[in-house]
Amino acid sequence: MPPRTPTRVAIASRVYAPEPAAAAFRLRAAASALARRGADVTVLTSRTSAAGLAGERGVRVRRWPVLRAKDGTVRGYLPYASFDAPLLGRLLLGRRNDTVLVEPPPTTGTVARLALTIRRTPYVYYAADLVSAAAEGAGFPAPVVALTRALEAFAVRRAAAVVTVNDDLRRHVERLGAAPSRVHVVGNGVDTGVFTLDGPVRDVAPGRSGPLFVYPGTMNDLHGAEVFVEGFRRALPDLPGATLVMVGRGSEVERVAAAGATLEPGSFVGLDAMPGTDVAAIVRGATAALASVRPGGGYTIALATKAVAAAATGTPVVFAGEGPTVDVVTEGGLGHAVPWDADAVADALRTVARGSDGDAGRRAERAAWVQANASLDAVGERVAEIVLAARR
CATH class of the missing domain: 3.40.50.2000 (Glycogen Phosphorylase B;)
Known part of the structure; x- marks a missing residue:
């Protein structure tokens, strides 16, 4: 028998390790786990100046230049668009995948749904947070909240599965229209290979004697x-x-x-x-x-x-x-x-x-x-x- 072709998986996210963001490291953990299970993994993400190693065996990271906000993050209308617009082409014209893991914001989820529907490729939406809920709580204008909620609903309703981190978020996702049977609570974790009890200590307050x-x-x-x-x-x-x-x-x-x-x-x-x-x-x-x-x-x-x-x-x-x-x-x-x-x-x-x-x-x-x-x-x-x- 010919050797079994590895499952092709893509991860679409504006941030990925080594960027210092929770999403970047949870996605690296997912990519590493997929690679350990024999999947052929490609990460479609943004170019970053962050230092540190991000590569894992069996994981290719493909970076694209993006606009960044004043604080260096990919956050805000123009930075999102600078990642999402090229992502549409990357998903439509790039290699064919068996499935794609998609990270918020909902604009990325919307672009992914459009491209992957055309290519008939299932995707999983990683709803570790919900931008619409955050926008509403932060007092954004009602039209902005409504648009964000509509984009988020558009992204989750056609997802083959939605991954979230707690029951509160699960209920929010279900209210957006995702079928309960397709919503999975996986919890939240931290990189215990980096944040360890034993290791070097860096003094950032030399000369100070207090706590x-x-x-x-x-x-x-x-x-x-x-x-x-x-x-x-x-x-x-x-x-x-x-x-x-x-x-x-x-x-x-x-x-x-x-x-x-x-x-x-x-x-x-x-x-x-x-x-x-x-x-x-x-x-x-x-x-x-x-x-x-x-x-x-x-x-x-x-x-x-x-x-x-x-x-x-x-x-x-x-x-x-x-x-x-x-x-x-x-x-x-x-x-x-x-x-x-x-x-x-x-x-x-x-x-x-x-x-x-x-x-x-x-x-x-x-x-x-x-x-x-x-x-x-x-x-x-x-x-x-x-x-x-x-x-x-």
């Missing part, structure tokens, strides 16, 4: 990361020598930096986005890692993965906000979950700086819980199984 608090990740209006600047300001008189470090990009970076500049000299450090290994080295040396979700901002149905990634290094977490992250932090003993309020944040910073959260035993327990319950490898395997099952 170190690190916010590692995107700072958009949905996150409300500025609450940590104000909370830190209120806690600082009780924590001499303390330092607040904000690492990442996003639409709120300038506002956060401006607020940080008003703090005690030397107590605030702002760093650009960087590879996960470097972020992990900074977080490992922190007294606590910080994560937030602004209430009512449309993001409360999603997990703040930066909180779980930080906990994988053993570092305790201070989470401010609402949503499933509260349950994860509480159930996993990952740290402190408080309301999105500067006074509540200040109290949590004082507590974690003075308590036993950073003891070696507690750190090991925290890291072990993440490894057992929120590993990105396990999520990638579940996604790969669904993608391969979608073949005709």
